[in-house]
Each structure stands twice: as C-alpha cells, then as structure tokens.
Amino acid sequence: MTNLPPTTTPATSTRYIGVPTSRVDGRVKVTGTAKYAAEYNMPGLVHGFVITSAIARGRIRRIDARDALAVEGVLDVITHENRPRLPRANDKYSDDVAPPGVPYRPLYDDKVRWSGQPVALVVAEDLETARYAASFVQVEYEREEHVTDVEAERANAYVPPEERGDMGPAEDAGDAAAAFAEAEIKVEAEYRTPIEHHNPMETFATTAVWEGDGQITVFDKTQGVQNSQQYVANIFGYASDRVHVMAPYVGGAFGLGLRPQYQLVLAVMAARMLKRSVRVALTRQQMFTLSYRPATIQRLALGARQDGTLTSWRHDTVAITSRYEDYQDNVVNWSRQLYACPASALDYRLVKLDLATPCDMRAPGGATGLYAIECAMDELAYAAGIDPLELRLKNYSDKDQSEDKPYTSKELRACYRQGAEKFGWSRRSRAPRSMREGHELVGWGMATGIWEALQMKAGAKVALGLNGDLEIASAFADIGPGTYTMATQIAAEILGIPIYNVTTRLSDSTFPQAPVEGGSWTTASLGSAVQQACEGIRRELLRLAQVMDRSPLADCGLDDVAFADGHIRAKDDPSRAVAIADAMRAGSAERITQEATAEPSEDESHAKFTHSAIFAEVRVDEELGAIRVTRVVNAVAAGRIINPKTAGSQIMGAVVGGIGMALHEETLVDHALGRPMNHNFAEYHVPVNADVHVIDVIFVAEKDDLINPLGVKGVGEIGIVGTAAAIANAVFHATGKRVRDLPITIDKVMAA
Ligand code: MOS
Numbered sequence: 001m002t003n004l005p006p007t008t009t010p011a012t013s014t015r016y017i018g019v020p021t022s023r024v025d026g027r028v029k030v031t032g033t034a035k036y037a038a039e040y041n042m043p044g045l046v047h048g049f050v051i052t053s054a055i056a057r058g059r060i061r062r063i064d065a066r067d068a069l070a071v072e073g074v075l076d077v078i079t080h081e082n083r084p085r086l087p088r089a090n091d092k093y094s095d096d097v098a099p100p101g102v103p104y105r106p107l108y109d110d111k112v113r114w115s116g117q118p119v120a121l122v123v124a125e126d127l128e129t130a131r132y133a134a135s136f137v138q139v140e141y142e143r144e145e146h147v148t149d150v151e152a153e154r155a156n157a158y159v160p161p162e163e164r165g166d167m168g169p170a171e172d173a174g175d176a177a178a179a180f181a182e183a184e185i186k187v188e189a190e191y192r193t194p195i196e197h198h199n200p201m202e203t204f205a206t207t208a209v210w211e212g213d214g215q216i217t218v219f220d221k222t223q224g225v226q227n228s229q230q231y232v233a234n235i236f237g238y239a240s241d242r243v244h245v246m247a248p249y250v251g252g253a254f255g256l257g258l259r260p261q262y263q264l265v266l267a268v269m270a271a272r273m274l275k276r277s278v279r280v281a282l283t284r285q286q287m288f289t290l291s292y293r294p295a296t297i298q299r300l301a302l303g304a305r306q307d308g309t310l311t312s313w314r315h316d317t318v319a320i321t322s323r324y325e326d327y328q329d330n331v332v333n334w335s336r337q338l339y340a341c342p343a344s345a346l347d348y349r350l351v352k353l354d355l356a357t358p359c360d361m362r363a364p365g366g367a368t369g370l371y372a373i374e375c376a377m378d379e380l381a382y383a384a385g386i387d388p389l390e391l392r393l394k395n396y397s398d399k400d401q402s403e404d405k406p407y408t409s410k411e412l413r414a415c416y417r418q419g420a421e422k423f424g425w426s427r428r429s430r431a432p433r434s435m436r437e438g439h440e441l442v443g444w445g446m447a448t449g450i451w452e453a454l455q456m457k458a459g460a461k462v463a464l465g466l467n468g469d470l471e472i473a474s475a476f477a478d479i480g481p482g483t484y485t486m487a488t489q490i491a492a493e494i495l496g497i498p499i500y501n502v503t504t505r506l507s508d509s510t511f512p513q514a515p516v517e518g519g520s521w522t523t524a525s526l527g528s529a530v531q532q533a534c535e536g537i538r539r540e541l542l543r544l545a546q547v548m549d550r551s552p553l554a555d556c557g558l559d560d561v562a563f564a565d566g567h568i569r570a571k572d573d574p575s576r577a578v579a580i581a582d583a584m585r586a587g588s589a590e591r592i593t594q595e596a597t598a599e600p601s602e603d604e605s606h607a608k609f610t611h612s613a614i615f616a617e618v619r620v621d622e623e624l625g626a627i628r629v630t631r632v633v634n635a636v637a638a639g640r641i642i643n644p645k646t647a648g649s650q651i652m653g654a655v656v657g658g659i660g661m662a663l664h665e666e667t668l669v670d671h672a673l674g675r676p677m678n679h680n681f682a683e684y685h686v687p688v689n690a691d692v693h694v695i696d697v698i699f700v701a702e703k704d705d706l707i708n709p710l711g712v713k714g715v716g717e718i719g720i721v722g723t724a725a726a727i728a729n730a731v732f733h734a735t736g737k738r739v740r741d742l743p744i745t746i747d748k749v750m751a752a
Contacts, residue, residue, distance in 0.1 A: 016492045021643050024485045028249075038203075038205035045207070046276050047124060048278055049134045049280075051139070057113065057354040058141050060142075063077075063081065065077035067138075074122065076122075077120055092234040095230070097359075101325030106266055114355045115674045117356070118262050149669070150295055153353060159347075160348075160350055167329060167365070169348045170346055170401075173336075174344065183304055185304045187302045187376055189379060189738075190740060192296070192740065195292045196660075196666070198253065198256040198293075199684070202252060205282065206220045206264045209277045216236075217245075218244065218245045218264070218267070221257055221261075223253050224516030225507050227259075229509040231260040235265060245508075245509040252480050259291075288667065295319070296319045298316070299316040302376055302377075304383075308394050310340065315345075319368075320352075322356055329364035330365035330369070331369035333346060337400045355674075371728070374448055379738065388446055405605065405607045410637070411637035415636065419446075419633050423633040423696075437619070439623065442734055443618045444733055446616070449614060449719075451721050453524070454524065455707075457513070457599045458474065459512030460533050462530065462596075466585065473512065475510075475512060496562070523642055524708050536596060537592050540594070545582075548582070552576040553568060566579060610713045610715070614658075616629060617629070617630050618730040625749040627731060629691070631694045632695045634651055636651055636699055636700065638713040638715045657723075658727065661724040661742060663745070665684070665686060666684075666743050728744060731744055
C-alpha cells in the first residue's frame with residue numbers, strides 16, 4: 001500500500017502546475033502501444049546475438065565461426081578480425097558522460113578486459129537462429145591473471161589522476177586528526193556497499209534501420225539520443241545530421257543508459273556490413289556484464305563533544321573501477337553541506353579491477369555516501385546518548401562549508417519536523433530492542449538525504465496551431481519519471497489551454513538540443529526551456545490581439561493579462577478578453593512557433609541542493625531474522641513540485657530502490673571466474689510487492705526564487721539517498737546489531 005495525493009483532473013480550470021496529473025503517456029504504455037527500441041519492425045530486419053567473453057582478462061587467440069556460418073539463416077559472424085575499419089583515436093569513442101580514461105571499443109581488438117565483454121555478433125534472419133548458431137562459435141583465449149576482489153587490491157588504491165567533472169573531495173578544513181584525538185566522543189567504523197546492477201525492466205537494445213550509405217536511423221535504448229547520435233557519427237564517420245536516433249519510450253534506465261552501450265555499436269556495424277536493418281537486443285543475463293554501481297568501502301571517523309556537537313569529521317572511501325577508465329562519483333563531499341564541523345578530511349580513492357567500467361546509478365555517490373554518513377551519525381547519537389534526530393538538528397549547517405556559500409533554499413528543518421510528525425518519531429523509545437510486537441522486534445530509524453539541484457542547457461520548440469493544438473518538441477528523453485507530462489503541464493498552464501490539446505514529443509535527435517536525462521536536472525532544464533518558449537508565444541499572441549480592430553487589450557502589457565480558458569484577459573477586467581484563436585485568425589497566423597534554449601543561471605553565489613528526511617520502521621522476526629520494512633516516511637524539499645503525482649511516484653520508486661539497497665541488492669562476483677554469478681532475477685533480489693509496505697511521501701513547501709524562474713529543483717534521485725541508512729538504523733534499533741555491510745541479510749542479523 002502506498003499513500004499519494006489523489007489525482008484530480010480539473011475540468012474547466014487551466015491550472016496545471018502543482019496539480020497531481022496522471023501521465024499523458026500512461027495510456028500508450030499500459031495498452032502496449034508505446035514502442036521500445038527492440039519493438040520496431042521493418043522489411044528485411046535481421047537479428048544479432050551477442051557472444052560474450054568467457055574469461056575476465058587476456059586475449060582472444062582464435063575465433064572459429066565455420067559451424068555457425070553453416071547454419072541456415074545465418075548471415076555473418078562479426079568479430080574483431082572481420083569488422084569494418086574503425087577509427088583509432090580515443091576521443092572518437094568518448095561520449096557526454098564518459099569518465100577519464102580510454103573508452104571501451106566494441107569488437108576493436110583481441111583484448112579481453114572483463115568477463116562478459118562482447119567478442120562476436122552472430123547475425124541471422126531471425127533471433128532464434130542467431131542464438132542457436134552462437135552456440136557453435138568456438139572462441140579460444142589466452143588467459144591472464146585477473147583480479148575482481150576489491151579486498152585483494154585495496155592496498156593499491158589510488159587518487160584518480162584526472163577528476164571526473166567536479167567530483168573530487170572537498171579540501172581539508174582544520175586539523176581533523178588533532179581534533180579527533182581530543183574528541184570527547186569518538187565513532188570509528190567501516191561500511192561496505194556491494195556492486196549493484198540497475199536492472200531496468202527493458203533490456204538494452206538497438207534497432208538500426210538501413211537507409212543506404214551515408215545515413216542511418218536508430219532506435220536505441222538510451223537516456224540521451226543526441227549523445228548516441230554523436231557517438232555513432234564519430235565512430236562510423238557519418239555527418240551528425242545523417243544519424244537519426246530516437247528513443248520515444250524507455251523502460252527504465254537508472255543511469256545505465258547515460259552512456260551509449262555496446263549493442264548500439266554492434267547494431268550499426270552489422271547494418272553497415274550487411275546493408276540490412278539489424279536489431280541487437282541483450283539478454284537479461286548480459287545486462288549483468290554491462291555496467292553497475294561501484295562497490296565502496298567507507299571509513300568514517302567522527303569526533304564530538306559530550307553533547308554531540310561535531311568537532312572532527314573524516315571520511316575515506318575506496319571505490320572500484322575498471323582497468324581502462326577512472327569512473328568516479330561523489331561519495332564523500334556531502335557532510336560539508338549537511339553538518340557544521342570545523343575540522344574535516346575527505347579522501348576518495350579508486351581500485352582497478354578486471355570488470356567493466358561502473359556507471360552512474362540513481363543518485364551515484366549520494367546513495368552510497370549517505371548510507372555510511374547517516375549510519376555513522378546514528379552511531380554517534382547512541383554514543384552521545386541523544387536522539388538521532390536531535391543530533392542532526394544540533395549539527396545542522398546553514399551553509400555549504402566546502403564553498404562557504406548559503407543555499408538558494410534549504411527547508412531541511414521542515415523535512416525533519418514534518419517527517420517526524422507524520423511518522424510519530426516522538427513516541428520512539430531510544431534503547432535498542434525496546435520495542436516489540438508479538439514475535440517481532442520493532443525498530444525505528446531515521447536519516448537525512450541530500451542531492452544536487454542541477455540545471456543543464458536545453459532547448460524546446462513549441463508550436464501553437466489555429467485550432468488550439470499545441471506541440472512541444474525536445475530531444476530530452478523520458479526514461480519514466482513523467483517528463484512528457486511535466487512539459488505538457490507547464491505549457492498548458494502558461495498558455496491557458498486545456499491539457500488534452502497539448503502533444504509533447506521527446507527523445508528524437510532532430511529535436512532541439514538536450515543533454516542526457518539524468519542528474520535530476522530534467523524538470524529544471526526542459527521545464528525552463530518550455531516555459532521560455534511558451535512565454536515567447538504569449539508575447540506574440542498579445543501582439544496579435546493588440547493589432548486587432550478596437551482591441552480590448554490595446555493598452556495592456558504582458559503583466560496586465562492572464563492566459564486562461566483559451567483566452568487572453570485583462571487581469572483587472574476579465575470581460576476585456578480576446579480568444580486566442582481570434583487573435584491568430586486576425587493576424588493570419590496559422591501557426592505560432594517559438595524555440596528557446598534555457599541555460600542555468602550564472603549566479604554561483606549560492607549552493608543548490610535538494611534535501612530530505614527519511615523515517616523507517618522495520619520489524620525483525622526474532623527467531624528467523626527476517627526483516628520487513630513496514631513503514632517509510634520520506635519528507636522531501638525540492639522547490640516547487642510541478643506534478644505531485646509523478647514526483648511522488650519518483651520518491652516512492654526511489655524508496656523501493658532504497659529498500660533493495662538496504663536488504664536485497666548485491667551482485668556477487670565469483671572471483672575465480674571474475675564474473676557475476678547471480679546474473680538473473682532469481683538470485684539478484686530486488687524488492688517485490690511483498691517487500692514494500694506503506695511509503696508516505698511528503699513534499700515540504702520550499703519557495704526558491706534563486707534556483708530558476710520556475711523554482712524547481714528535481715526529484716529523480718533524492719528519494720533513494722539516505723533511505724538505506726534509515727532502514728539500517730532501524731534494524732539496529734530493533735535488534736541492537738549494527739550491520740555495516742549492505743545488504744542486511746538474515747545471516748548477518750542472526751550472526752552472533
Ligand atoms: Mo541518473 S544515475 O543521472 O540516470
């Protein structure tokens with residue numbers, strides 16, 4: 001059961017921003033008419049099946065495809081030996097989201113970098129034949145020693161020579177070691193998070209449509225069609241505008257679709273070799289050797305005075321990456337934004353393993369970092385003998401200490417207050433094992449969440465027709481959060497037209513420029529572009545209304561009129577009005593088109609973050625050790641909420657991800673083989689309905705005039721940040737056992 005605001009569909013009103021609104025793409029999705037990358041059919045389409053490496057490190061000595069090629073219906077077996085010419089330069093294989101390093105090149109050479117790397121593509125008239133024939137391909141390897149165990153390499157951890165973006169640790173403040181030595185209370189602990197896989201429902205796939213030489217059309221599973229477009233153009237030497245990439249619907253991604261994945265290259269490569277349209281779809285098992293959330297080992301050392309006031313903070317992280325790229329995310333910086341502390345030392349190192357490069361997974365760095373930070377704060381609360389919530393309030397930071405900046409807004413205190421009230425936190429008895437019901441120990445835990453409020457440069461085109469229909473177009477993707485609906489609502493409200501007259505088209509590389517959909521930045525970025533374009537249309541409409549004969553709005557400025565119910569009305573006298581259609585007709589304007597590119601504010605004087613407070617209840621069977629998360633309250637401050645329904649679903653879904661992180665999700669690598677062994681949904685556990693009980697989402701009112709004109713911050717990731725910590729803290733409260741490595745499974749709870 002989940003509690004969300006009810007959906008209301010306003011009948012006559014044209015107020016849409018802030019109104020819970022069902023997805024405009026809901027019908028095509030639930031009726032199965034929304035098409036995904038592997039669902040586009042065309043005459044002559046053939047199918048590729050990927051063969052992946054059986055070793056984790058070494059080289060391919062020989063590939064014998066003769067038996068496979070003899071199977072009727074097989075068209076080719078593509079390997080590094082018979083592939084078409086590919087460019088040599090590394091930058092040709094880079095992309096918008098690539099970390100520092102040497103990007104992987106599918107089927108480029110004989111080198112094997114991880115177990116599960118593609119080594120050949122069997123192409124046949126149908127998928128079954130391709131898969132069958134793949135079983136006859138003989139690959140001989142020259143095996144080298146591999147290492148996939150972070151413990152084995154921990155001593156070789158290094159500071160990344162090149163920082164990815166701005167993700168390096170904040171500079172030291174004060175003398176953390178000296179302050180720690182003198183601290184009245186000390187908490188030192190090491191926390192571990194495992195490799196996790198994104199596991200979107202839709203597996204990765206590309207359908208490459210053969211358009212003749214020099215041109216290609218691609219349906220790709222991606223979070224950024226223009227990122228895929230540029231990548232294909234660079235690798236295969238197309239002019240950018242000859243590569244057309246579309247991904248109108250994406251069945252979840254969680255970050256795995258931020259970078260182009262190898263099936264894109266393989267599909268286009270095969271299409272070019274065979275001059276046929278080719279589809280390459282990965283199996284669920286192959287999804288486990290694409291990319292993943294990197295495992296971390298995090299050491300926290302917190303020093304405080306007897307009353308819980310922080311005096312020293314140290315956070316050291318070791319995270320894993322591949323041999324060939326230095327993937328990085330921000331695990332350690334968050335304490336400088338959350339907790340006032342005069343002395344701080346943060347360290348972030350990588351360990352190279354023979355695995356594929358990790359990639360961003362929902363709240364990359366934040367989800368793992370806040371797990372450790374917020375568990376350590378819970379441990380400090382117990383060490384100081386004060387309430388965990390009180391400890392947060394005592395050390396609350398009203399500025400971002402890493403840059404000594406105030407926040408554009410930070411309603412975290414209200415999150416704590418409203419979340420605690422809804423949860424009933426004041427009724428908690430502090431001692432571990434002090435609450436029980438029947439055979440179950442009851443535990444209440446809490447944690448804080450924080451995420452960046454980002455905005456990226458993005459464009460949108462909006463066109464209003466004489467019949468009142470409005471069309472929006474942008475290259476932004478909608479990977480599921482409700483992007484179509486959000487853009488539709490903003491335009492309908494600004495222009496005062498019914499929501500059902502608006503059609504939003506997304507995720508087509510020919511549409512106005514957009515970055516990948518990620519980083520929780522879509523609403524701020526695309527929403528602002530739609531807003532600007534619609535404001536341009538308002539200006540044009542008012543101009544047309546004013547040149548009409550005896551215009552009732554002749555003396556009005558834009559601020560003097562309201563756009564509602566298909567009319568432009570004087571605010572001080574609503575009877576003075578012009579129908580939008582009349583204004584257009586009078587000006588012979590069959591269509592008004594505006595394109596806008598919105599850019600983030602250049603004002604860097606304030607720190608920009610979303611915040612949350614999470615309260616969790618667990619029930620632990622005392623004899624069986626089984627843990628149920630029976631209640632979660634997540635109170636979020638994320639500026640203005642455009643659509644409380646889809647935004648609420650974002651938080652709810654992220655909380656479910658947090659439950660998985662706390663209790664279920666863990667990719668187990670067989671270090672002898674160097675590959676994930678639980679590469680299926682039977683053995684890689686994600687929460688199912690029986691694991692999810694009450695989730696209450698609260699959006700705390702947060703007015704932010706500095707962040708952007710819409711006042712929005714974004715909610716895609718904040719919901720998972722801190723959730724695993726709240727659950728882990730609840731497990732401690734229930735059982736008195738502090739499990740410091742995720743997931744918290746029965747065996748760990750039962751261990752003496
Ligand atoms: Mo998100 S991990 O930026 O898709």
